[in-house]
Amino acid sequence: MTERFDGVPTSGRALVAMATALLLAGLGVAALVAPTSGPGRLFGLVVSSSTLGATLRLSVPIVFAAIGGIFAEKSGVINIGLEGLLIIAAFAAVFGADVTGSLWLGFLVGVVAATALAGLFAVVCIEFRADQIIAGLAVWLIALGLAPFGSQVIYGGPNTDSVGTLGTVTVPGLADLPVVGALFDASPAVYLMFLAVGAAWYTLNRTTFGRWVRAAGENPKALDTAGVDVSRVRYAAVLLSGAFSGMGGAALAFSIGQFTGNGPTMVNGKGFIAIVAYLFGNYNPVGALLSTALFAGLDAVQLRLQTSQLYAVPDSLVQTIPFVAVIVVLAFVGRTRLPEAAGEHYESGEE
Amino acid sequence: MSADEGSWRETARRRLIELGQTSVGERVLIAASALVLSVLLGTVIVFVAGLLATCRDPVLTIGGSTLCYDPFYVFDRLFLGALGDPFAGGWSPLNPQFALTLRETTVLVFTGLSVALAFRAGIFNIGTQGQLVIGGLLSALTVLWAAPLVSGGLGAVLLVPLGILAGAVGGGLYGAIPGALKAYAEANEVITTIMLNFVAVLVARYLVTGPFNDPNSQANQTPPLPAAGRFPSVVFDPRTDFSLLALGLALVFVAGVYYLLTATAFGYDLRTAGLQPAAAEYGGVDAARTVVSSLTLSGAIGGVGGAVYVLMILGTFQTGVPSYGFDGITVSILAGNNPVGVVFAALLFGVLKSGSTVVAFATNVPPQLVGVLRGLIILFVAMPELFRLIGRRLAAREEESATAAVGGGADD
Numbered sequence: 228m229t230e231r232f233d234g235v236p237t238s239g240r241a242l243v244a245m246a247t248a249l250l251l252a253g254l255g256v257a258a259l260v261a262p263t264s265g266p267g268r269l270f271g272l273v274v275s276s277s278t279l280g281a282t283l284r285l286s287v288p289i290v291f292a293a294i295g296g297i298f299a300e301k302s303g304v305i306n307i308g309l310e311g312l313l314i315i316a317a318f319a320a321v322f323g324a325d326v327t328g329s330l331w332l333g334f335l336v337g338v339v340a341a342t343a344l345a346g347l348f349a350v351v352c353i354e355f356r357a358d359q360i361i362a363g364l365a366v367w368l369i370a371l372g373l374a375p376f377g378s379q380v381i382y383g384g385p386n387t388d389s390v391g392t393l394g395t396v397t398v399p400g401l402a403d404l405p406v407v408g409a410l411f412d413a414s415p416a417v418y419l420m421f422l423a424v425g426a427a428w429y430t431l432n433r434t435t436f437g438r439w440v441r442a443a444g445e446n447p448k449a450l451d452t453a454g455v456d457v458s459r460v461r462y463a464a465v466l467l468s469g470a471f472s473g474m475g476g477a478a479l480a481f482s483i484g485q486f487t488g489n490g491p492t493m494v495n496g497k498g499f500i501a502i503v504a505y506l507f508g509n510y511n512p513v514g515a516l517l518s519t520a521l522f523a524g525l526d527a528v529q530l531r532l533q534t535s536q537l538y539a540v541p542d543s544l545v546q547t548i549p550f551v552a553v554i555v556v557l558a559f560v561g562r563t564r565l566p567e568a569a570g571e572h573y574e575s576g577e578e
Numbered sequence: 579m580s581a582d583e584g585s586w587r588e589t590a591r592r593r594l595i596e597l598g599q600t601s602v603g604e605r606v607l608i609a610a611s612a613l614v615l616s617v618l619l620g621t622v623i624v625f626v627a628g629l630l631a632t633c634r635d636p637v638l639t640i641g642g643s644t645l646c647y648d649p650f651y652v653f654d655r656l657f658l659g660a661l662g663d664p665f666a667g668g669w670s671p672l673n674p675q676f677a678l679t680l681r682e683t684t685v686l687v688f689t690g691l692s693v694a695l696a697f698r699a700g701i702f703n704i705g706t707q708g709q710l711v712i713g714g715l716l717s718a719l720t721v722l723w724a725a726p727l728v729s730g731g732l733g734a735v736l737l738v739p740l741g742i743l744a745g746a747v748g749g750g751l752y753g754a755i756p757g758a759l760k761a762y763a764e765a766n767e768v769i770t771t772i773m774l775n776f777v778a779v780l781v782a783r784y785l786v787t788g789p790f791n792d793p794n795s796q797a798n799q800t801p802p803l804p805a806a807g808r809f810p811s812v813v814f815d816p817r818t819d820f821s822l823l824a825l826g827l828a829l830v831f832v833a834g835v836y837y838l839l840t841a842t843a844f845g846y847d848l849r850t851a852g853l854q855p856a857a858a859e860y861g862g863v864d865a866a867r868t869v870v871s872s873l874t875l876s877g878a879i880g881g882v883g884g885a886v887y888v889l890m891i892l893g894t895f896q897t898g899v900p901s902y903g904f905d906g907i908t909v910s911i912l913a914g915n916n917p918v919g920v921v922f923a924a925l926l927f928g929v930l931k932s933g934s935t936v937v938a939f940a941t942n943v944p945p946q947l948v949g950v951l952r953g954l955i956i957l958f959v960a961m962p963e964l965f966r967l968i969g970r971r972l973a974a975r976e977e978e979s980a981t982a983a984v985g986g987g988a989d990d
Contacts, residue, residue, distance in 0.1 A: 307768060347957075355961035360702060360768065361911065365957035368904060372949025373623075379944035380627045490898075491776070499772045543784035550773045550780075557770060558763040 239559040240507065247521060265537065272531050273524075280409030281527035283417045284482055286519045288313055288494070290420050291475025292501035293508070293515040294427045295345075295468030301431065301510060302464030303444035303457075303568045304352055305359045306345070308366025309472050310498025316341035316476025317493060318374035321486040322381065324390040330481060333390065337477030338470055344370065345469025349462050356572045367498070375488030385488035392484045416478035420516075423471065427512040440464050444566030447573040457573045472498070496550065503553050507560050518556070525549050604962070605914035611965055612912070612958035613926070617653060620951050624649040624943060633942060647943050656947075659936030660929040675932060677818035680825060681891060683928030687828035688883030689906025690913060690920040690927075691835050692749075692876045697915040698839060699872035700852035705756055705771025706880040707903025708778035709749035713881020714888040715782050716748030717741040718800050718895035719790060721807040733806035741807060742827075742885045749881015750874045752778065757873030761866035767873070775903070783897050792894070799896040809890040824890045829921070831879060836917040848872050880906070901949075905931070908952045911959050927952075 254273065257266035272278060292309040299306035316337035323336025348366050351357045375385045382388055396418065398411035431437040442450040443460040451457050479493065480486050487493040500522055501515075508514025526549040533542050628637075628647035636644035637651075658664065662673035689706050696703035703709075721741040728736050756774060759765040783798060792801040809821035839845040850858040851868045859865050883902060888895050909927050913919030930952075934945040958964070 351957060351961050355963040355967070357957075357960040357963070361956060361960040364702075364704070364907065365953050365960055367953075368908070368956060369950060369953030371904075372946055372951070372953050376623075376627070376944055376946035376950055377630075379946055380631045385946075490779075496772065496776055499769055503769055541784050541788055543780045543787065547777045547780045550776045554759070554765070554770050554773050557765040558759050560765075 240509070243507075243521075243556055243559050268537055272535060272537065273528055274406055275531075276404075276406055276408040278524070278527050278531055279406065280413065281530060282520060282524045283409060283413055283420075285523035285526050286516070287414070287416045287420050287482070288475035288479040288497045289501045289504055289519045289523060290516055291423060291478065292472045292498050293505040293519060294423055294512050295471030295475075296502055297427065297431070297505050297510050297512060297515065298440060298464045298471070299468035300505075300569055301444045301566055302440045302461045303447060303566055303571065303573065304349070304461050304465050305363065305565075305570050306348065306465060306468050307360055307363030307502065308344075308348055308370075308498075309468070309501050310494060310496065311363075311367035311370030312341040312344055312469055312472035313476040313479065313494045313498045314367075314370040314374050314492050315344050316473040317480035318377055318387070318486045318488070320473075320477035320480045321387045321390055322377070324481075325388065330391060330393060334474070334477040334481070337480070338473030341473030341476055342466055342469035345465050345472070346462075348469075349465035352465070353458050353461055353572075359570050371492065374486065374492060378486060378488045387486040387488075389485045390481075393478070393481045414478070414482060416474075416482065419474065419478070423474070424512045424516050427471075431512070436460075436463070441566075443573075444569055447568050451573075451575055457575060461573075475501075500549070500553055503557050507556055510566075521556070522549050522552060525552050605916070605919070608959060608962050608965055609912050609914065609919075609923070612955055615958050616951050616954040619954055620947065621649040621653065623950060624652050624947065627943070631942070647941055652937055652941055652943050652947075655937045655940045656933035657929060659940065660933030672814055674815065674818050675936065677814050677820040678935070679925075679928045679932035681818065681820040681928075682931040683924045684820070684825045684828050684890070685883050685887050685902050686905055686909050686924035686927050686931075687825075687832065687920060688879055688886060689902045690909030690924050691831055691917060692880035692883065692903075693906045693910035694913060694915040694917060694920055695835055695839075695848075695879065696872055696876040697910055698852050699848045699868065699876075700855060701757075701760070701869065701873060701876070702768045703753070703756075703771055703873060703876045703880075704768055704907065705753065705774050705903070706876070706883075706906045707899075707901060708771065708775035709752045709877040709880035710884035710887065710903050711775075711778040711782050711899050712752040712884070713745035713747075713749030713878075714884030714899065715785065715895050716881070717745035717885035718803060718888045719785075720744035721803050721889070722790075722800060725804045725807055728806075733804070734810075737804070737807040738809060738889055741889050742882055745881040745883075745885025745888075746878040747881070749884060750878030753877015753880065754870060754874040757870040757877075760873070761869040779897070779899075782895070782899075786895060786897060797896055798898075799894045802894045803889070807889065808893050809886070819891045821890050824886050827882075827886070831882070832917050832921055835879070839917065844871070905952060908956050911956050 251273070254266050254270035257264060258270035261267050262271070292313055295312070296306055296309050319340030320333045320337025324330050324333025327333060327336070344366060348362055351362045352359050378385055378387050393414050393416055395412055396415050402408050402412035404411070431440065439450060439455055439460045443457050443464070447457045450460070476494070479497070483493070501519070504519045504522060505515040507518035508516070529545050529548045532538065532540070532545050624647050625645070628645045628649070629643055631646040633644070633646040636646050637648045638645040660675060660679045662669060662675040689710060692706045692709065693703055721737050721744070724737060724740055725733065752774065756767045756770040759770050760767045786800055787798050790800045792799050794801070809824050811818070811820065812822040814820050814822065839849060847858065847863045847868055850861065851863055851865060855865060858868070880903065887899070887902065905927055909920055909923040912926070913923040930948045934948040937943050937947065938945045
């Protein structure tokens with residue numbers, strides 16, 4: 228039974244990767260053969276530097292949240308409330324920037340707010356043994372209520388005032404390269420994202436703390452026997468998930484310079500997409516980055532399709548593309564191999 | 579006086595001790611405690627918000643800072659306002675504010691039931707919102723399509739049931755998608771249902787701004803439904819958009835789900851699949867089929883909620899559907915996923931939703947306060963261990979000896 232499913236994830240992943248590559252190759256061929264045809268122009272749109280730029284910008288909150296989710300889940304606490312952490316951070320960052328007058332101080336306020344909410348989630352799950360899924364949903368719903376509430380109280384509407392954006396860091400010369408130029412003309416948050424992916428990969432795979440985190444999720448008993456406090460490791464991992472999500476939420480808010488709180492707020496499902504991104508990326512920060520690139524890339528193409536007159540598909544339907552992609556990917560990936568003790572409370576024998 | 583207070587404390591302590599040891603009535607107590615804690619925390623939040631907000635006529639000035647909202651007045655408005663001020667004299671249960679409360683309650687019974695049914699099968703249906711949107715949309719379109727085909731008295735008898743049926747079909751099919759994805763592709767339903775919520779909103783927006791748009795309205799909506807296609811108001815003023823018939827239908831659904839869960843073979847399979855999936859499969863329950871049928875049924879109930887929202891409240895389908903589905907999660911969790919409990923939890927939530935409009939009118943506190951309470955209530959209900967822990971601590975102190983019993987509720 229399990230062996231059958233163990234085979235599924237890799238083949239599912241390979242399938243999605245191959246389908247994406249084939250589709251791009253097909254569009255590329257079409258572009259060579261008939262550059263003015265619909266598919267040919269679509270290829271031009273997909274591989275343009277501005278699409279890459281949009282992909283990077285849209286990836287930032289998802290990748291940060293996904294890294295946070297990896298730490299929490301690897302340690303054995305499934306954090307389904309990433310969406311809520313992004314929401315609270317986005318609002319707190321704008322509020323912080325508004326009060327302090329500094330975007331980077333606001334950024335810090337966002338990180339602190341998300342870490343605090345993650346801390347509450349950690350206490351509820353680890354100390355009071357709440358069902359992790361339900362507690363995670365509660366975190367999402369609390370933030371979904373609290374951020375627009377706060378915005379209404381302070382700014383008199385669900386959208387906050389504008390506090391300005393982080394701007395861009397441009398590498399002269401390289402920024403003018405075709406296709407990849409956007410990599411060298413991006414928001415500081417984009418560079419921070421790449422840095423975070425590297426740091427998270429290193430921490431998880433090359434440090435003692437990373438080993439503890441993995442052990443807390445796979446075999447808490449062994450970790451306990453080795454004299455390491457399982458609960459402490461889990462607290463640290465969940466707080467980290469808050470800190471990373473906080474950076475993602477703050478970066479999201481500063482990409483347009485304000486918080487918008489109507490309906491699902493500006494976060495609009497990015498925290499849930501992040502969960503699929505790290506599942507699809509097999510709990511590897513680099514894998515999460517790549518799968519986010521797929522979702523965010525589709526989102527970027529979707530945004531460009533709305534403005535270009537390429538196909539006469541209504542905007543509302545084009546906007547469903549990223550969400551449908553997430554469902555399709557999840558269906559292909561199927562059951563992922565969760566850490567052995569994920570979702571379970573661990574009771575130390577010494578208590 | 580002090581003796582009185584002592585006995586009150588004694589009772590409260592007893593209750594808490596019982597909470598940690600018995601399971602009878604435990605859920606009710608947990609729900610009540612969660613509610614009280616949420617309101618207490620809500621009071622703190624309103625207080626802090628009152629300090630942060632700026633206003634022309636603050637209720638209190640402390641030093642240099644002003645307090646814009648009076649937390650106690652806010653909760654007074656929230657609860658008493660929703661009932662239409664029962665202590666004000668001249669109160670009638672038919673007052674418009676209470677009608678609004680019952681109206682919200684009616685839709686919430688459906689969404690609460692939808693979430694509860696799935697929960698009992700061990701499935702997190704976060705997609706009731708999307709199922710309600712699709713159900714409501716299909717209901718409106720079906721009634722609009724059928725209205726010219728039936729005439730006179732026949733329309734009044736046929737259109738509403740047809741609309742409800744269409745809602746059930748729409749919601750049911752939309753619930754079947756994550757069901758099939760979970761059963762046959764092992765895709766986690768929490769994620770797929772949330773994604774499908776987004777898809778539902780976008781598809782509905784496309785349909786009501788495009789092919790089914792009402793040319794005579796600025797709003798993104800379908801043409802208005804004919805009067806025969808709407809729930810007739812009974813006893814209550816028609817202007818309140820509340821129909822006792824719809825509330826009655828909701829209660830019939832409660833009875834139906836209760837019967838289904840407790841007295842049918844399918845209900846037994848569903849509950850076993852929820853409690854012990856491995857045992858259920860061993861016992862011959864077709865797990866995949868149970869998952870698909872429970873989510874379909876759950877979606878259908880959510881879809882009927884959407885139909886009721888459209889046929890009773892709106893009289894058209896419009897974008898920007900209120901978050902009844904998410905409130906349904908809280909309703910279900912507060913009710914311990916019990917169909918009968920859902921009625922009370924939905925009423926409580928109906929009070930909160932209706933009361934929030936009174937609050938927004940009487941004070942300047944934003945109605946989003948209910949959104950905050952919604953999350954807090956789930957959080958507190960999710961940690962019965964908190965209450966058990968308090969109960970156990972009190973019990974241990976009570977016995978005052980080293981032989982403190984190992985509590986019955988220690989390990990779930």
